[in-house]
Amino acid sequence: MPRNERDAWNQRYREGSHGGSGPDPFLIKSCEEFIQPLFPAGGTALDVAGGAGRHAVYLAERAWRVTLADISELGIERARDLAKRHGVTIDFLIGDARSMDFGRERFDLVMVFFYLERDILPRLGAALRPGGLIVYKTYTHEHEKFAVHGLSHPMYFLGDNELLHAFPGFRVLHYRESVHERGIAELVARKPL
Numbered sequence: 001m002p003r004n005e006r007d008a009w010n011q012r013y014r015e016g017s018h019g020g021s022g023p024d025p026f027l028i029k030s031c032e033e034f035i036q037p038l039f040p041a042g043g044t045a046l047d048v049a050g051g052a053g054r055h056a057v058y059l060a061e062r063a064w065r066v067t068l069a070d071i072s073e074l075g076i077e078r079a080r081d082l083a084k085r086h087g088v089t090i091d092f093l094i095g096d097a098r099s100m101d102f103g104r105e106r107f108d109l110v111m112v113f114f115y116l117e118r119d120i121l122p123r124l125g126a127a128l129r130p131g132g133l134i135v136y137k138t139y140t141h142e143h144e145k146f147a148v149h150g151l152s153h154p155m156y157f158l159g160d161n162e163l164l165h166a167f168p169g170f171r172v173l174h175y176r177e178s179v180h181e182r183g184i185a186e187l188v189a190r191k192p193l
Helices: 004-013 025-038 056-062 073-086 118-127 139-144
Strands: 046-050 064-068 089-096 107-113 128-139 170-179 186-189
Touching: 004 089, 004 139, 025 056, 025 107, 025 128, 025 170, 025 186, 046 056, 046 118, 056 107, 064 073, 073 089, 107 118, 118 128, 128 139
Parallel strands: 046 064, 046 107, 064 089, 107 128
Antiparallel strands: 128 186, 170 186
């Protein structure tokens, strides 16, 4: 039995889960509709809880300088291998996002996929430069009905419209909640200039 979150994630990677084969369709759509039009030359991006690197590599292939932060050494090892296979460079931060210093106004883009730690949300917003984007997708409480992915604790599920209001003062460019096969919330929001 894993002793802590790092051990639990390392075990998941050892067992072959959470590898991912490509970027989430929401990231691809966000790039087409928001990221590329606002940042045609790329910029700096932070991938929080980026795991095996599927999102970081996708952006790095599009001229972004990406920092991937994750708690799992094995996840980071997979991300390094993926980046090498794709011929891109990514910076890595290994550690618990709850205690990481993401800096202030350091990134043009912050992305988070399927990770929820409410206490770091203000720091994610602060890490964005004015005009920067947050791209966020994770589970809502509706996901409890589907009993998949091993999630069971309510702390991992967003409430109704919770993500919509998670970054006060930001301009919401896209927001959607879905209950088709999974309970999911998606957000693209822009920090004021």
